[in-house]
Amino acid sequence: MAEGNAQAVPSGTLWERDAELAAVTAAVDGLCEGHDTGGLLVFTGEAGIGKTAVLGEVERVAAGRCTVWTARGGETVTSVPFHVVRQLLQPALVSLGPVEAREYLGDWYEIAGPALGIAQPGGRQVDPQGVVDGLVAAVSRLVMLHWPLILIIDDAHWADQESLRWLAAFAQRLDDLPVLLVVAHRDGEATGDSARHLETVGRAARPGTSLAT
Ligand SMILES: Nc1ncnc2c1ncn2[C@@H]1O[C@H](COP(=O)(O)OP(=O)(O)OP(=O)(O)O)[C@@H](O)[C@H]1O
Ligand SMILES: [Mg+2]
Incomplete structure (x- = not known):
């Protein structure tokens, strides 16, 4: 989405957020109307x-036009592995029985299934990078089942490490997917690997999506 394509700001109620709302409207329109992959x-x-107020505008602009799934990091659950990614995919996962999950996730079922809580861990030890690759592939397949799809993650500075590692990898593989990923997090709140993953996500983002004053 070129910034010049941004359309009129919707009749939202946020003050002094014209640039952000224009970016939101253009991205959602592009995805839902099929001009853009997201x-x-x-x-x-x-x-x-x-x-969070801007994320609310994403949901408002997308209502009735695209599928929207949401998740948020929580200060008390930062150490629960895959908490955020499971929350995000919950609408898809609850409707998938084991047979369908196996069918949709294909070869990735054994690797990503335990991380998503829909399969028992197998005997084989899988390295963390393998799990991330499996999750990226699994989520990409779920996207293709539910597109056009908007994934919203709020308070990502409190997301668990495993979900952030997936998020950093997924953010770099969006090019051909009909999905709009929208992430919000506080500046300077995350540390260590979490901060590094959020920096990776930030580098993949479109311009004009910072609220810093
Ligand atoms: N541009 C705006 N116009 C009007 N009200 C606003 C605007 N931005 C924020 N608010 C209001 O200010 C309050 C705080 O905003 P919000 O919860 O979105 O902040 P936040 O950045 O998500 O904070 P946190 O990091 O704590 O989650 C909310 O009541 C929200 O509706
Ligand atoms: Mg908030």
Whole structure:
């Protein structure tokens, strides 16, 4: 989406967020009307600056036009592995029986299934990178079943490490997928590997998606 393609800002109620709302509208229109494959929006900024409010506008603009799945990181569950990615995919996972899950996820079922909580871990030890690759492939397949799809992750600074590692990898593989990924997180709140993963996500984002003042 070129910034010049941005259309009129919807009649939202947010003050001084014209640029962000234009980016949201253009991205959602592009995806839902089939002009664009989607992409990535990342909103960062300090507490209370309006990140969740902008994510609410994404849902409002997309209502009735695209499938929207949401998840949020939680301060008390940062150490629960795959918590955020499971939450995000919950609408798809609850409707999948084991036979369908196996069919849709194909070769990735054995690797990604345990991480998603839909399969028992097999005897074979899988390295963390293998799990990330499996999750990226599994989510890509779920996207193709439910497109056009918007995935929204709020408070990503509190997401568990495993989900952030997946997010960093997935953010770089969006090019050919009919999915819009929208992420919000506080600046400077994450540390260590979490901060590194969020930086990777940020580098893949479209311009004009920061709320920093
Ligand atoms: N541009 C705006 N116009 C009007 N109200 C706003 C705007 N931005 C934020 N608000 C209001 O300010 C409050 C805080 O916003 P919000 O919860 O979106 O912040 P946040 O960046 O998500 O904070 P946190 O990092 O704590 O999650 C909310 O009540 C929200 O509706
Ligand atoms: Mg918030």
